[in-house]
Amino acid sequence: MNAVIDFARFYVCEASELANNHIRQIKPPGHDPVALYRVDDAFYATDDTCSHGQALLSEGEVDEDFVVECPWHGGTFDIRTGEALSFPCVLPVRSYPVQVEDGKVYINLRAGRAKE
């Protein structure tokens, strides 16, 4: 049986697998890597590749203030919108809607948006 990937409802993991202020990298087939964050018991997702260089945001750090900090030059993004908050990051990264159903985390990879 061919597993058809539902990019609009892409299953990532059980909600219990990710603790607060942690980030997980997701590599959907044929799609840029995505970072899934958990902050204050809510889930957020953005592109994983920093808009400044080639660093991965999932290797950076996220705090209670919903700010992820790139491990490379310390640029920051709002994980809720993907907006770049501090230099050298200028361009936004895309953010994706996340849904939790029955304790399972799904990302809508079809609905990535970059905040201008």
Place this chain on the structure above:
Amino acid sequence: MPTVHLHNTDIRFEQGETHDTLLRAGLSQGIGLPYECNSGGCGSCKFELLDGEIEELWPDAPALTPRDIKKGRKLACQCRALGDITIRMPNDAQFVPLYRPRRQHATLVARRDVTADIIEFRFHTDAPAHFLPGQYAMLTLNGARAPRAYSMSNLGNDDGIWDFWIRRKPGGEVSEALFASLHPGDSLLLDGPYGLAHLQPASPRDVLCIAGGSGISPVLSIARGLLSDPTLAQRRLHFFFGARTPADICGLAELQSLPGFSERAGFHVAVSEPGASDSWHGATGFIHELVSHTLGDRLATLECYLAGPPPMVQATTRMLLLDHQVPQQQVHFDRFF
């Protein structure tokens, strides 16, 4: 001699007598540690100390945010190892220096007034002056507490000649001292070359140089590198200079003397404080506005080099990336913290 070990790698390097910081020790041995300013301003060189003891040379460096302090992060350009240490710090091939920096004595051979507050200082070292157009060196004056970064305005050469265009910052510790007391025959310590915002000869694109104030020094070097390299003879040059007042405009004579300047290059100036007199008939305002207005849609086709005060570099980068969709990889900058 303390050894620095990068956690989770087999990279180790030594911090010797001539290395004043961890960052400069690593770079001098060809380790690709991330950095930009070498001056405690940009935050690119952050690390975490996992084991051993360090000395912080400038604990209040502006690049450290409250978040960094909370997490115990330090700046490799402002710390020394006191014994063997293990640190967590990224490393990458893109930061490996083409010319390994080293610290040596340099003697001032000449100084020349460029404007009322910029002097060209020409130094000589016994070893060849190997650096890429757009790079900088750390200069330590006798008795100064810390070095300062200054960009070379000339091109690398075998004669050991290093030219710097230095602006006097009123009340500044090092620039005031350089202006007041450094005369031909005097020497200081020169450590370099450093810097990643150098000319990219492999780029097939025409070149845009944007300087704000003393940012003229490295972009002059880039312009010189471009116009004097026969393999780059097809590339055009758009040179923009943002001056505060008309009296601060400089660099045009040096550019005009370069081969092919009149056929291949254009020089544009914007003045932010034209003053009350009607003597200034050129563009007024910030330099990024003039660049945007003059080149518009062509910007995305150019390789862009920027240098100057952080607000000028940030405003210009935003204009290039956000307003004109210039790809990030085509924008190279040094912020003068």
